[in-house]
Amino acid sequence: MTKSTVYFTKEITPESLIKIYNKLNHKLKDKVGVKLSTGEPGGHNFLQPALIKDLVNLVNGTVVECCTAYEGKRMDPKEHWKVMEDHGFKAIAPCDIMDEFEDKDLAVKNGFHLKKNIVGKHIENYGSFLVLSHFKGHMMAGFGGALKNISIGIASTQGKTNIHTAGKTTKASELFDNLPPQDYFLESMADACESVISFMGEENMLYINIANRLSVDCDCDSHPEEPKMADIGIFASKDPVAIDQACYDAVINSPDKGKADLIERMNSRHGIRTVEAAAELGLGSREYEIISID
Numbered sequence: 001m002t003k004s005t006v007y008f009t010k011e012i013t014p015e016s017l018i019k020i021y022n023k024l025n026h027k028l029k030d031k032v033g034v035k036l037s038t039g040e041p042g043g044h045n046f047l048q049p050a051l052i053k054d055l056v057n058l059v060n061g062t063v064v065e066c067c068t069a070y071e072g073k074r075m076d077p078k079e080h081w082k083v084m085e086d087h088g089f090k091a092i093a094p095c096d097i098m099d100e101f102e103d104k105d106l107a108v109k110n111g112f113h114l115k116k117n118i119v120g121k122h123i124e125n126y127g128s129f130l131v132l133s134h135f136k137g138h139m140m141a142g143f144g145g146a147l148k149n150i151s152i153g154i155a156s157t158q159g160k161t162n163i164h165t166a167g168k169t170t171k172a173s174e175l176f177d178n179l180p181p182q183d184y185f186l187e188s189m190a191d192a193c194e195s196v197i198s199f200m201g202e203e204n205m206l207y208i209n210i211a212n213r214l215s216v217d218c219d220c221d222s223h224p225e226e227p228k229m230a231d232i233g234i235f236a237s238k239d240p241v242a243i244d245q246a247c248y249d250a251v252i253n254s255p256d257k258g259k260a261d262l263i264e265r266m267n268s269r270h271g272i273r274t275v276e277a278a279a280e281l282g283l284g285s286r287e288y289e290i291i292s293i294d
Helices: 014-024 049-058 077-086 121-125 146-151 157-164 172-177 182-200 240-252 257-268 272-280
Strands: 004-009 032-035 062-065 095-097 103-107 116-120 128-134 136-138 142-144 205-211 233-237 288-292
Touching: 004 014, 004 240, 014 049, 014 205, 014 233, 049 128, 062 077, 077 095, 095 121, 103 121, 103 182, 116 121, 116 157, 116 182, 121 182, 128 146, 136 257, 142 146, 142 240, 142 257, 146 182, 146 205, 146 240, 146 272, 157 172, 157 182, 182 272, 205 240, 233 240, 240 257, 240 272, 240 288
Parallel strands: 004 288, 032 062, 032 128, 062 095, 128 205
Antiparallel strands: 004 233, 103 116, 136 142, 205 233
């Protein structure tokens, strides 16, 4: 199997972010959506606007998000807009809540569990996506990187519920009463990824994972645990499977003695299953070559 290329730098600065993006040597077309997490109020680990501003402006990007499926400040679009402003994203670029007004169904081809994925209808307004992900742990998924950002992240409130319940319900109020076996949820995230990549075209998506503030908790957590291990760096690839596998491996193989809690979080939730399932769906390769740009 051909190995995918994953670029890496230990330096986490606005300048290194642009440098690693340029290494991808692939121009994103038309209107560019920069998909990231705007972060739940109270949390502070989300990608900081000062870090990403220059890159977002370089691609003339619009920061795009969707609403949550849990009760919080980002479930209602009006409150979500305030979060985007309070967290500094509106000050650096145009912003868009893609499911603010309407949803759109995307077909899932040969998925594990889902027949459709439900996303924000504004996805139709973008010709390409720069998927800019904060790699970290996650209470339910084990970890979050590129694959979670294009599955749960691009899904609308109904879509997030659909993924979390492996297609049982789209009603957020019924989510926690319909949780499936863990692997079904993880495989449903891969299903959702397939639908987005198929809709956009794989040539119209690039992936950058920033492995800093490595908490065991997601940016959707309003009170995340403080990281116990040091920052690792920035990863970039055209392959969402390879980049998440590389980040997972970087944590596992890190000499940092503080990594134990994050490894336990990732493995106790079987988080790697999302990467395996995405590879099985043909979304990328788990075999990769790391190229350092330092």
